[in-house]
Amino acid sequence: MFTGIVEELGTVTARRGARVRIGARRVLEGTAIGASVAVDGCCLTVVALGDGWWEADVSDETYARTTLGDLAEGARVNLERPLALGDRLGGHLVLGHVDGVGEVLAPAPDLAVRMPPGMARLVVEKGSVAVDGVSLTAFDLRGDTFRVAVIPHTAAVTTLGARRPGDRVNLEADMLAKHVARLAEVPVGAPRGAGSWGSLRGAVQGWLRGGERR
Numbered sequence: 001m002f003t004g005i006v007e008e009l010g011t012v013t014a015r016r017g018a019r020v021r022i023g024a025r026r027v028l029e030g031t032a033i034g035a036s037v038a039v040d041g042c043c044l045t046v047v048a049l050g051d052g053w054w055e056a057d058v059s060d061e062t063y064a065r066t067t068l069g070d071l072a073e074g075a076r077v078n079l080e081r082p083l084a085l086g087d088r089l090g091g092h093l094v095l096g097h098v099d100g101v102g103e104v105l106a107p108a109p110d111l112a113v114r115m116p117p118g119m120a121r122l123v124v125e126k127g128s129v130a131v132d133g134v135s136l137t138a139f140d141l142r143g144d145t146f147r148v149a150v151i152p153h154t155a156a157v158t159t160l161g162a163r164r165p166g167d168r169v170n171l172e173a174d175m176l177a178k179h180v181a182r183l184a185e186v187p188v189g190a191p192r193g194a195g196s197w198g199s200l201r202g203a204v205q206g207w208l209r210g211g212e213r214r
Contacts, residue, residue, distance in 0.1 A: 001082060001083050001093060001094070001095060001096075002038045002043070002080050002081075002082055002083055002093075002094040002095070002096055002133070003080070003083050003087075003089055003090055003091040003092065003093070003094060003135060004080075004091030004092055004094045004128075004133060004134055004135025004136075005080065005090045005091045005135060006078040006079065006080055006133060006134055006157060006158045007026050007027055007079055007080050007081060008024055008025065008026040008027050008079045008080075009076050009077070009078065009079070009157065009158065009159070010022045010023055010024040010027070010039070010076070010077050010078075010079045011023040011024075011074065011075070011076055011077070012071050012072065012073055012074065012075040012076075012077060013053060013073060014073060015071060015072070015073060018057045018058050018059070018060075019047075019055055019056075019057055019058075020039075020044075020055065020056055020057075020058055020068070020071065021053055021054070021055045022039065022053065022054055022055070022056070022077065022079070023052055023053050024052070024053065024079055025052060026079075027054075027079045027080070027081050028049060028052075028054060030081075031046060031049065031054070031081065032046070032049075033046055033047060033048065033049065034046065035081075035082075036081075036082050036096070037054070037056070037079060037080070037081060037082075038078070038079065038080040038081075038082075038094070038096045038133050039056070039068065039077050039078070039079060039133070040066070040067060040068065040077050040078050040132045040133050040159070040170050041066075041078070041094070041096065041098055041130050041131075041132050041133030041134075041170040041171075041172055042062060042066050042068055042096060042098055042133075042170060043095070043097065044056035044058065044062075045057070065098060065100075065101070066098045066101065066170050067101055067132075067168045067169065067170050070168060076159050076162070077159065078132055078133045078134060078158050078159055080133060090135075091128070091134075091135025092128040092130075092135050092174065093174075093175050094130045094133065094135065094172060094175075095172065095175060096133075097172065098170045098171065098172055099116075099119055099122065099171055099172050099173050099178070100115065100116035100118075100119050100171050101116060101168050101169065101170060101171065102114055102115050102116060102119075102131070102168070102169050102170075102171045103166065103167070103168060103169075104163045104164060104165055104166065104167040104168075104169060105145060105165055106147075106165060107163060107164055107165065108150035108154075108155045108160055108161055108163065109149060109150050109151070109152070109155065110147050110148075110149060110150075111131070111136075111147065111148050111149075111150050111160060111163065112140075112145060112146070112147045113131065113145065113146060113147075113148070113169060113171070114144055114145050115144045115145065115146070115171060116171070117144070119144075119171065119173060120141070120143065120144050121181060122173035122174070122177045122178055122181055123138050123141060123146055123173055123174075123177070124138070124141070124174075124177065125138065125139055125141055126138070126139060127174055127177065128174045129146070129148070129171065129172070129173060129174065130170075130171065130172040131148060131160065131169050131170070131171060132158070132159055132160065132163075132169045132170050133170065133172075134154065134158050134160055136148035136149075136150070137149070
């Protein structure tokens with residue numbers, strides 16, 4: 001689990017099939033084989049490392065569902081080590097499981113992104129969203145688009161400062177939103193109307209009323 005606070009900009013130094021080598025320094029501190037590192041918001045496992053580099057194996061599924069398949073030698077990537085118990089949570093809880101690939105419509109500082117189909121219901125005004133692994137606050141939601149404010153510091157220490165219209169970015173919605181959306185789905189064989197947002201809201205309100213009586 002991550003926080004969306006990028007620790008370092010790494011550089012792809014080699015890519016051979018499933019194996020990707022990334023040049024880095026800071027994220028290697030305290031990192032061993034088998035550890036996790038988020039690369040542009042994708043959780044990958046360290047399978048080899050050395051002085052100033054580490055490697056990961058990327059599955060076909062990950063290549064297909066994220067922007068990692070676009071990476072070439074020399075590409076810069078956002079890197080973050082997992083959150084440790086007791087650490088400050090500077091951003092928001094990020095799993096490193098990309099929900100979809102978005103398209104940049106306008107560059108920073110007012111970065112505008114078009115979401116893939118079906119993702120808009122998971123993003124709320126002033127809610128958290130991870131863009132290429134960077135924890136940001138969504139606003140100006142309009143249909144399948146949202147904007148995020150990228151301050152100069154974030155633009156300088158992440159890849160977001162270099163993103164241009166047409167670029168693809170990894171998106172991960174807030175974890176809580178995904179769980180609530182799943183709970184609101186209609187289960188197979190349920191009565192008509194079950195699993196709606198209205199019934200979910202009613203269930204929550206009933207639980208709250210019960211708590212008031214206890």
